[in-house]
Amino acid sequence: MIEVVSESRCVECNICVKVCPANVFDATGGVPVIARQDDCQTCFLCEIYCPTDALYVAERADGPLAITESDVEERGLFGSYSRALGWKRGKPGGSELDPTHRIRVAQV
Amino acid sequence: MGLNRKELADKSSLHLQTDVLVIGGGPAGAWAALSAAQNGARVILADKGYLGTSGATAPSNTGTWLVPPGDNRTNIVERRWQRTGNLADQRWMLRTVDQAYENLLKLAEWGYPFPDDEDGRLYIANLRGPDYMAFMRRRVLKAGVTVLDHHPAVEFYFDGEAVTGAAGVDRQRDRDWRVDAGAVVLATGGCAFHERILGAAALTGDGHLMAAEAGASLSGMEFTGKYTLAPYGSSLNKGLPFRWASFYREDGTPILDADGRPLQNGIGEREKDIARAMIEAPVYAVLDQAEPALQDWLRRGQPNCFVPYDRAPVDPFAEMFRVTFRAEGTVRGTGGIRIATSDCGTDVPALYVAGDASSREPLVGGTSGGGGPNSSWAIASGWWSGQGAAAYARRRGDTAFCTSSRPLGQAGLRPAALAKGALTPRDVIDSVRAEVIPLEKNYFREGGRLQASFDKIDSLWADVKNHLSGEGTALTRLKAREAAAIAASGRWSIVAALARTESRGMHRRSDFKTSDPALAHSITLRGVDDIVASSAEQGQREVAS
Known part of the structure; x- marks a missing residue:
C-alpha cells in the first residue's frame, strides 16, 4: 500500500489527491498526507500520475511494511513503475510498444 | 442521518x-x-x-x-x-x-x-x-x-x-x-x-x-467462485504470468496432482488442484516454464505484474515465491x-x-x-x-x-430500528468475508456449509438492516452504505448458490458434482430483505425472509 510521500520530491500539485480512486490522500496546503492508508488498493496508479515521482506504493496490499524514503531512494524505486510503462512526468506513454500480443500467441 | x-x-x-x-x-x-x-x-x-x-x-x-x-x-x-x-x-x-x-x-x-x-x-x-x-x-x-x-x-x-x-x-x-x-x-x-x-x-x-x-x-x-493467483499479500490478481508457473511446497518439493504429475499452469485445468493444495498448506510458485524471450515480453507487456517481484525483490523466473488465491466476487x-x-x-x-x-x-x-x-x-x-x-x-x-420523488435507500443509510454505533462497517465486512472468501467455503461448495453460511449472513443482515448507520461525515455515511451493500451482495450470492443444486461453471458443489440439464437456466433473485428466487423451470419461490 501507499507508504511514502517524498517531501523533497513533492511539488504540492495535489494531483494524487485528485486521482487516487480510493481517496487515501488529503490536501493540506503543503505536501499532501496519507490520511486513509488502509483504504489503499495498491493499484500503483498514484505513482504514475505523480509528475515528480514523489510517491511510493509498497508491494504488500494487506498492510504497511514501513519502508522509509531513504530505502526507496537508495534502491532506485521512485518512478520505477512509470518507467516500466513508459509514462513520463505523470503523462501516458508507451502503450504503442506493448508486446502483449506476443504473450497471447504463446499463451495458447 | x-x-x-x-x-x-x-x-x-x-x-x-x-x-x-x-x-x-x-x-x-x-x-x-x-x-x-x-x-x-x-x-x-x-x-x-x-x-x-x-x-x-x-x-x-x-x-x-x-x-x-x-x-x-x-x-x-x-x-x-x-x-x-x-x-x-x-x-x-x-x-x-x-x-x-x-x-x-x-x-x-x-x-x-x-x-x-x-x-x-x-x-x-x-x-x-x-x-x-x-x-x-x-x-x-x-x-x-x-x-x-x-x-x-x-x-x-x-x-x-x-x-x-x-x-x-x-x-x-x-x-x-x-x-x-x-x-x-x-x-x-x-x-x-x-x-x-x-x-x-x-x-x-x-x-x-x-x-x-x-x-x-x-x-x-x-x-x-472465481479466484485468481497472486503473489502472497499483493493486490496483483493477474493470472497470465502463472500460465508459465510450476508449483511447490515451502521446502521445494514439487506439488503433484492425483495422477502424480507436477502441477504447472495456474490458469488452466489445474486451478482446482492448486486450490485444493492451498487449503492443505502454503503454495509457492516459480515462473520457470517461461523461455527468455517470453520473460522479456511478460516484463514489458505486463509491467504491473512485476511490481511486487521487483520491490520484494525476487526473481520470479528463478526463485520460489509464495502465492495466494484472491477472490474476485x-x-x-x-x-x-x-x-x-x-x-x-x-x-x-x-x-x-x-x-x-x-x-x-x-x-x-x-x-x-x-x-x-x-x-x-x-x-x-x-x-x-x-x-x-x-x-x-x-x-x-x-x-x-416535475414529479414528487422519494429516496429509496434503506440499509446502511436509514436503519429500520435504533442505530447502534457498536455495529461497525468493518465488523460487518469481516463477517461477510468469513463466509464468501475462504476457498473451503466458496471455491468448493457444499449444501450444509452453504446453509451454515446463510444462517450467519441472514442474522447479520437483520442487524445491518435494523442498526447499521454511518451518522457523521459524508465519508462515514458512505462506509456504512458500502458495508450494507457488501452484506446484501454476499447474502444474494449464498441464496443463489443454495438454489443451484448442481455444479456448473465456477459453481462447484461437492454434494452435486455434475450439471443437471433441468437447471440449464438462470436463477433470478428479487428483493433486498425478502428474497424471491425464480427460474424459467421452477417458477417463483421465496427462499429467504
Missing part, C-alpha cells in the same frame, strides 16, 4: 438536473457517457473515485474478446458458447463482439495508441488499463459530459413508476449531492467483497443494492443486475445497466468473463445503455424533474 430535501436545499449541497446520469467511471460508464452524449443527451457522470483511475480496468492490462467480421465469426462464437455451461445466449454474444469491434476501431480512429502486431497491423485486441482510461477521460470531457469525481452515489430517487435520479456524497467536500435525471445508467462495477485486488476498493456492490431497492432483479449471483464472477431489454434496460423504468454491474450470463454463462469478455462487454453494454438512456430521457421530457 440519511439525506433529505431540506438538507439538499442548503447551499452546502449540490443539486443538478440532466437528461442522463451515468453512475460509475470505469470503461462501461465512460462508454455509456460518450454514447448518451452522442445521442444528444446532456450527461453527468458521477464516480466514486476518479474517471481515469477508477474500476478494475485502469490498473490492469486487459485483453478484449475480439472477433472481427468474417466467415468464421459464427463458429468462434459457437465454440465459446459451448464452454459457457449452456447459459449464454448466442444472440448477445454475437452482438457484443460486433459492437466491441466497431468501438475498438473508433478508439483507433480517435488516436488511442494501439501497438502494431508482428505483421505491422494495428493490434486492437488489448487495452493497457492506465492509458486506455486516461484516454477515455479526455474523450468524455471533450464530448461535453459533466464529470463529478469523488461523488459516490448511495441511493436512487423514485416517483412510484420510474427512477428519477440519484443522490450521494461528495466525499472530498463532505457534502451531499443529488441529480435529477431523465434516465440513469448504472455502471458501478461488480462486488469484490473488500478483497484487496487491483481496482476493488470502490467495488462494494453499491449499485446492486440501489437497483434492488428500486425493484430490479439480479441474476447469476451464485457465480462468485462478481468482478470476474458473473452475476449482477439482470438485463431485461436489448438496450440494457433493467426491470425498472428509466434504469439502465452496463459493465460488471450487470449480469454477464448472456455473454459467458456460468464461466468467468475475466479479461477479454468483460472488457468487450463494458464497451458494448456501455454503448447500448447510453443509447437506451438517451432515448428514454428524450421520450420522457421534463417529467422526471
